[in-house]
Amino acid sequence: MHRRPGYEARNALSKTQFKLKRQNQSIHVYGVIGWNFKGQLHFYTGSGIGGRLVQADYMAILEQIVAPERDKDCVLVEDNDGPHGTKGKGPNKIKALKDLLGIRWKMNPANSPDLNPIETIWRIIKQRLKSRGVIFEEAVLRQAIQEEWDKITIEEINRAISTMPDRVAALNERNGRPIPY
Template sequence: MGKTQKEISERIGCSQSAVSRHLSGKSVGRKKCGKKRCTTRRGDRTLRKIVEKDRFQTLGDLRKQWTESGVETSRATVHRRVLLNQKQRQKRLTWATEKQHWTVAQWSKVLFSDESKFCMSFGNQGARVWRKTGEKEMPKCLKSSVKYPQSVMVWGAMSAAGVGPLCFIKGRVNAASYQEILEHFMLPSAEKLYGDEDFVFQHDLAPAHSAKTTGKWFTDHGITVLNWPANSPDLNPIENLWDIVKRKLRDARPNTLDELKAAIEASWASITPQQCHRLIASMPRRIEAVISAKGFPTKY
């Protein structure tokens, strides 16, 4: 209409600079700037577990172990991922404060769940070999290795009454495949552990878990989902069960994927209801630990 930028800004109630940016095309159809996020949430959880094993490791050590788990990244990315940001810490603290007075009986009504990755090789110490001095480089004293060992992804659930059936996941998990897991493994877990009693389901904030269609699935099935703070593996007792299973696998030393799966199932089946109840009973202490740490990660 031939009006000046000042006249336009006064008429629509915004700043003249905003009008200028719009007219120059700078605010129209802008593409997202910056690099694409180079790690997944699952990869970030792996890094946190590495850090929790030894809080005094250097960035180089953390990056090396994270790379060996299958995540290629820089030292700068490692540094950014290690610490919770202020917003996440505040949400953890708020969540813990809300749950501060929950009893063990209330936590016993929660069905906790999680996915975990199991690799054919465990640790980074390598295989031990019997050899004499000077035989270090002999071919028969060397063992080849692969950069990315064969692995399987597993979904599981637990409550104060014990564990449910495991699901070995094929391929990447999206909303549709996750809902299949819920249908064929979560519901049987709930039936086994709770029968006809009511329960609350817990899972983290992975994209497949937070999808709108997944939320509708829970609504359609009449299942209450526990609100959960981001980046909080220390609040999920099933993480301790994964550690128990992985420690047992070090003794089993499977050589094939079938052997690995069988060993995982055997280790999972050996977990007792008493072990699960003790972990659920630790929830009030975990909550207090988060409050005492003002939202920072805890020893759990």
């Protein structure tokens, strides 16, 4: 965002929309998909600076949401975010907790989002949300996210999952460079 000289220009409606929209983009949502399966959405606020997720928050999510809802055959796919326990040195509390809770998991590097099927679903939801225009209130944004999640069909989920072998092949052909998905 850039600042224009003068009070009126700085507080023009377009600048105010941008400020409010940026605030709304800090909503955290956890959702689960699998072949022929779509779980509930869970909204949460992190206890870190600006509502960011910290390890204590992630441990609570693992205990309260992931462990009770998981299917024994499911694998939790995580990105390389710090609270997921993929960074740092010394004993890893997050990995120990996942073992204790019996959660099977694998890490998906943050620079490979195309290899995680839920990212395809989030992309669909984000595109649908953009067509609604700017949403100013957090409660309205949460409701809109929930509505778009509810509109996601099992066919869309299965299609996202079924493309994974092609995505891996494309990644291999391109020697790890970005793929067109």
